[in-house]
Amino acid sequence: MSAAFTALVLILDDAQGNLKAVPPMLEGKGKVVYAGSLDDARGALDGQTPHIALVACAAGPAEAEGRLADLGLTPGWMIAGATSSQAGDPEFLRGAMQARFNDILTIPPEAGALHEAFDNGLRHIQGPEGAKGKVVALYSGKGGTGVSTLAVNLALALNHQGGLRVGVLDLDLQCGVVASLMNLQPTQTLGKLGDVPVDDANALRDELLSRITNHESGVRVIASPPILHDGLNITAEMVGRIIKILRDRFDLLLVDTPKWVGDRLVAALDESDQILLVTEPLIPSLAKARESLRLFSRFEYPQEKVALVFNRVSKESELQPEEAAQALSRPAYFAVPEEHARLIEAANRGIPPTTDPAAKGPFAKAVAGLAEKMRADLGFGAPKPQPKKRGLLSFGRKAS
Template sequence: MQKPKVLVIAEEKKTQSAVTGALKDIAIILISGAAPEALVAEYTENSPSVVIVAVSSEPAFTFKAIADLVAAGALVIVIGQTKDPDHILGAMRAGAREFLLETDREGLRRAVHEHAKPSETRGPGGTVVSFFPTRGGVGCTSIATNLGHALQKAGRRVCVVDFDLHLGDVLSFLDLPGTYSITDVLANIGRLDRDLLDASIARHASGLRVLAQSGKVEEADHVRPLEVSQLLGFLRRHYDQVLVDGVRGFDEMSLAALDASQKILVVLTQDVPAVRNAKRCLDLFRRLGYGDNKVSLLVNRFQKNPDITARVIEETTGLPVAATLSNDYHAAITAINRGLPLQSVAPRSRLTKDIEQHLVPLLAEPGHGAGKVGFFRNLLARKADNGAAGTT
């Protein structure tokens, strides 16, 4: 059997040698040479089975880097010079699997044996796609649920996650009961394998999975931004496509979901408030360091005649319209009220066909998996922008 690849991220040569000495006969060791902002890119390129991260002289940066790696699909083991309780807690909150002393040779060997699979059998996995509404009611939940259904029908393994933890309605759109919640998955993340996860979370007849907080709304406020990255990284390892609904605005939770996404679909309609907000959102995304290949514009309820054409939207926002979805209120509201996918209530609607013919291929485009935005770039951009988001 081929040895697993282990990527080691450690500032000090002494730590690098200790890990190499402990593991060299059971793993292929790669010592990270990447700058902090390029760690995720280095992980994606090498696709190691396990990443070992040493707590650096700036522990807060280490924990954010771990969260970014976990969001990219990495399985992270953290090592430290001492078992500092703050460091252990920080590492676990960031989504690490274990915390070990860097001198614990046997612990390291066991952890790699336990967590590593040969590199060809695992990689970062599927992709996370977030829907970002430019104002309320633009159609994000309709699109997320029906695109999820269409992708599942096309043979992908799909999970829709509802991040509106208080009043999310994804389960209702598909007439599913709220069973295993987001906080349940987070509490059991170390124990859940694919079969257990599949068996626990809500399942539509098509096979589409839905993870929401419904039923345990009182626990919603316990979810922290780092856990959002951890959850999406975890789901990404088990599903081809993770579609995120319920992200709103630029609070820490939303930013964590957006950072952990490989694609953001900014949803708007042909009206002035939505287009103005789309421009503001895209400007902010650019300042956050999200490349234009990560962000796409999606016009819902599209009609040919209004003053605000696709061209006006493109000129105003500076981004091409990636797809348009037809306006069919009767089909959309019938689907919602019956708790059924559009495919079942209106298979011949132009809207149903647009989702199948425009959106499904859009997510299969090359480059759509390239979520390589670094923490430091984000941090610097955010610091520079502090307070600017609400004033543009």
């Protein structure tokens, strides 16, 4: 049996000492590190990444985010400590969201509100208890087909449709672009995770959970290492374990995979409930898709595990998806249209078209349709209408 998860919690205070009373109030909630300055925090953390950080934001959320950046930290769950006047100021709330805070707590905090904020953070870090989420890998044997673009946009669309905790795992360890497509600059990634002994289940779990980055939408990202060789020692066995750990933390985990066939890819595909085989209605792409299908049948994956998704479909295409699917002797699961300029702009800005829940345009609409179909087929049921966005999760939580 694995040991209970112990969260590492950073309390980063300001000169006023608004958070001084917090550590004793959090007894039993995890390993709490209190720091009045960046130097204190560096010394106390000793290179570890906190799972949760409560940061005093009297000088504004951007300044607080800057302090975390100086420490090289993007904790899995960030709580902004706000004075009561700040907590009621829409400008502050907007700033806190932009600075990627997940929650706001009025400071100095009252015990009930503090516990609620921490329990909420813990639930998000650990995921639904005992829930076995679904894993969907997106793959293409041909590069540049739109696998990463679809992974990111699908994650956002599924998240907007509500009721699911959605994660994206970027397993393209050498050429990962998920973080960049979402305008994230994570400091904690899969890099050097391979240094953790693969058979130390608790160490691997705790390390992995400290490497999850929040997107402002609520989608959580496990990013590939920015330094190429930092991902090299992640073995196939570890990939399998990483996915198993994350499966317990998300309702739905989307895995962006590299095109290279290797044992890490096979481990990821083996561990997935569904594979979206992404292709284009173009002869070279179809040839690669055919090879992939042959490979999957050699792995004895059931036919229903593999869904054929056509991307970059256009009316002008010589080949249309139905015809192309016939050539592969498989039904087309979904077709996503080409929307050239929109996707270029999205990639350059790090704002995927589906970032906006009301996104219009053929690409975003199709991805929302694909997300709905996947939900139904994976047994998640229809989208749940989202409550009106409350900004951060607990805006309005009162200190007393």
